[in-house]
Each structure stands twice: as C-alpha cells, then as structure tokens.
Amino acid sequence: MSRLAAGVVLITAHEPPLTEDGPRGEDVGMTATAFTSVSLDPPLVLVSLRNGSRMDDLLAEQPTWGASVLSESQRHIAGRFAMKGRISDRLLFEDIAYTRGEVCGAPLIGGALAVLECRTEQRVEAGDHTLVIGRVLKAGLPGSDAGPLTYFRGRYRHLG
Numbered sequence: 001m002s003r004l005a006a007g008v009v010l011i012t013a014h015e016p017p018l019t020e021d022g023p024r025g026e027d028v029g030m031t032a033t034a035f036t037s038v039s040l041d042p043p044l045v046l047v048s049l050r051n052g053s054r055m056d057d058l059l060a061e062q063p064t065w066g067a068s069v070l071s072e073s074q075r076h077i078a079g080r081f082a083m084k085g086r087i088s089d090r091l092l093f094e095d096i097a098y099t100r101g102e103v104c105g106a107p108l109i110g111g112a113l114a115v116l117e118c119r120t121e122q123r124v125e126a127g128d129h130t131l132v133i134g135r136v137l138k139a140g141l142p143g144s145d146a147g148p149l150t151y152f153r154g155r156y157r158h159l160g
Contacts, residue, residue, distance in 0.1 A: 002152070002154055003151050003152075003153065004035070004131075004152075005068075005150050005151070005152040005157075006033035006035075006150065006151050006152075007032060007033070007035065007069060007106045007148050007149070007150060007151075008032075008033055008069075008070045008074075008078045008148075008149040008150065008151050008156065009029075009031075009032045009033070009035040009047070009067050009068065009069050009070065010029055010030070010031060010032070010067070010068045010070060010077060010078070010081055010109055010112075011029065011030050011032050011035075011047055011049075011055060011065060011067070011109065012027065012028065012029045012065065012066040012067075012068065012106040012107045012108070012109075013027075013028050013029075013055065013058050013062055013064070013065040013104070013106050014026075014027055014028070014058060014062075014100075014104070014105040014106050014107075015027070015028055015058055015062065016062065019090055027093050027106070027107050028054055028055060029055075029093065029107065030049075030053065030054075030055045030059055030080045030081055030082075031079075031081040031082035032047050032048070032049075033048065033151045034048035034129075035047045035048075035097060038133060042135055043135065043136035043139075044118065044121065044133055044134065044135055044136070045067065045118060045133070045134050045136060046131055046132065046133050046134075047067070047131075047132050047134070048126075048129045048130070048131055048132075049129060049130050049131075049132055050128065050129055051125075051128050051129060051130055052152070056130050059120055059123075059132055060123070061132070062131075063119050063120045064101075064103065064104035064105065064106070064117070064118065064119050064120075065104055065106055065117075065118050065120070065134065066101050066104050066106035066107065066108050066116065066117055067111055067115070067116040067118060067134075068108055068109035068112035068114075068115050068116075069113040069114040069115070069116075070109070070112055070113070070148075070149040071111060071112065071113050071144045071146035071147065071149055072146050072147045072148065072149045072158035072159075073111070073144075073146050073150065074109070074112070074149055075149055075156045077096060077109060078136065078149060078151075078156060079156070087108070091101065093107055096109065096110075097109070097110035097111065097134070098110055101115075101117040102117070102138065103117040103137045103138050104117040104118065104119070104137070105131050107128055108140070108142075111141060111142060111144050111146075112142055112144065113141075113142075113144050113146070113148060114139065114140070114141055114142075115138045115139070115140045115141075115142060116134075116138070116139050116140075117136070117138040117139075118134030118135060118136055118137060119134060119135050119137055120132055120133070120134050121133050121134060121135045147159045
C-alpha cells in the first residue's frame with residue numbers, strides 16, 4: 001500500500017476535563033493518511049485509527065473532532081504529530097497557528113487547505129484499526145493556495 005499516494009490530514013480533538021471543576025482538558029492530534037470522503041448527502045468522511053491509540057480511545061468517548069487537510073508547506077506539522085513516543089500533546093500545539101472549531105472545539109490548523117468539524121456517526125472495527133465515519137458539521141477554506149501534502153512510498157511529497 002506504500003505505492004498508493006494519499007493526502008495528509010491532521011485529525012484533532014479536545015479532551016474535556018474529567019470534572020467541571022477540574023483542570024482544562026488537553027488538545028490531541030494525530031497525522032492520518034487514511035482519510036476519505038464517503039458521501040456528499042449527507043456529508044460524511046472516514047478516518048482509520050489504530051486500535052488503542054489515544055485518538056481512537058478519545059473518539060470512542062468524545063463525539064466531535066476536527067480535520068485539517070495539510071498543504072505542502074506543512075510537512076513539519078505532519079511529521080511532528082506522526083512521531084512515535086512523542087512529547088506531550090500540549091507541547092505539540094505550542095508554536096502552531098490554529099483556531100478553535102466553533103462546533104467541535106478542536107484545533108483547526110491555520111494555513112490548511114481545508115478544515116472540517118465532524119461528529120462521529122459510526123465506528124466500524126476492521127482488523128487492527130477502527131474506521132470512524134464522521135458527519136461534517138462545518139467546513140472551511142482557510143485560504144491557502146498551496147499544493148497538497150501527500151504521502152507516497154514512506155515519505156512526504158508534494159505535487160509539482
């Protein structure tokens with residue numbers, strides 16, 4: 001499957017605090033290349049999450065999340081959120097420009113080609129992954145005219 005070129009998307013969610021009086025929740029993010037449109041009416045997208053990953057666990061409990069389609073100039077963001085054994089999620093967002101989604105509350109990356117706010121409609125177990133189908137509640141085009149960031153043969157690439 002490394003021969004199948006894929007777009008690169010940052011999936012984000014906001015983990016709410018455990019109690020109303022507890023500390024502020026944390027923003028969580030992960031790089032995904034298994035992301036696709038499923039339906040236009042209703043607007044549905046699909047992301048594949050590794051079973052047991054923090055994002056899989058969070059989206060099993062928290063129904064709303066964001067997706068930012070990364071541009072070719074955002075390779076560093078994709079790499080940062082794809083690292084295994086990485087630093088705390090709180091530090092991952094530290095120097096990245098983002099806005100908070102009005103509907104989902106998740107970070108939406110500034111300069112992305114497109115941003116989506118989604119609510120999970122269905123979860124399908126598939127081998128060592130869970131397919132999360134989300135209804136697009138709100139979509140935006142932040143204004144980047146750059147080309148898309150792609151992933152092919154184990155490396156980030158750009159069209160050109």
